[in-house]
Amino acid sequence: MSIEVLTAEHVAFRYAGTPVLHDVSLRVEAASMVVVTGANGSGKSTLLHLLAGVEEPTSGSIRRRTGCRLALLPQRTSGIDALPLTVAECVQIGRFTPWRRLGRSDRAAVATIMERLDLGPLAHRRLRELSGGQRQRALLAQTLVQVADIYVLDEPTVALDAASRLHVHELLAERVRAGAAVIFASHDTTDATLADRTVRLAGITGGTLLAT
Template sequence: MGAEILTVENVGFRYGGTPVLRGISLRVDAASTVAVTGANGSGKSTLLHLLAGVEAPAEGSVRRRAGCRLALLPQRTSGIDALPLTVAECVRIGRFRPRRRLDRGDRIAVGAIMERLDLAHLARRRLRELSGGQRQRALVAQALVQVADVYVLDEPTVALDAANRRHVHDLLAERVRAGAAVVIAGHDAADAALADRTVRLAGIQGCTGTDASGQH
């Protein structure tokens, strides 16, 4: 395992006063993959939002290594699907930085990830014109085109066929070999099989921490 990138210590979270997570602790190291599993409603998406800083814990702490670059792929929503973006515009968002124009390196990176995920021929199509699997590939490309220390991905292969799942898994493995960490939440057994460690959330009832017994 590499150096520690993210640390979660005894974290709890509530929505409108209703507990969602309680007593969650985990560590995410460089060059490793962590799978977050559990039933619907167990708090998987919430935990990923806490890791990414989208939400703040009600108790406990989430610490990120200084200068940590994080890429988040949230669950797809109807709002995302309705955005008036082309596939190329959607992917390019992953390379945007404040006060900096996209350069040749950015354009090469965008083109390369679109080729890898079989999106190049869809570059000018709008997201709302695509199938569910095509839209999901565009969103995965937006996340993976980023240069990040940790990729936090919520159900990245949902709606994808077997061939496109393999393409995504290959890309994730490349990121890990290059030293990044990957955190994947979802139900897909093939996604979980990539992991060095599995964290199982049991929901707030009786949930006192994480099960990190799933070593591969």
């Protein structure tokens, strides 16, 4: 039986009085992958932030299944660059909890995800020293090392080469097979072919953003 982990109904959002999203509805089930597509400015990042609880909708409702753990990869993460973090420290943040120290299983998970994303040679480099693709892999590792029921990722393969995109696709598919829901925004048509369902934000029509 399919288990719904996240539901959005008739969601709208305004930023400084300007409509950004209007009447967006979707249902996300466990062990499924949903891709959000649309042109630049169509509201993809805003929708993901709403689904993740970073923002609240102007109207409509978003419900996450009680007890669901959610991991978010935002598109804009400039704040983290201001911290003197190494790649290894950045990834370890994904396993951090305020009530306990990292254990053996946490360190093993960090080592595994860094190997899968070819980050081992960069472990002691500062984030601010990395190329765009290297930094993206580090932030992906921080997100995917988390134990979550829902993964929300904004443009996860941006700036990545073909080999790295393939590794990310494999990791996302593994999360789905393990029972998680994966929701991500992308312009990449290859990314979109992975999804069980596509939500297309069609853009502003008569001042209103429509989802199809």
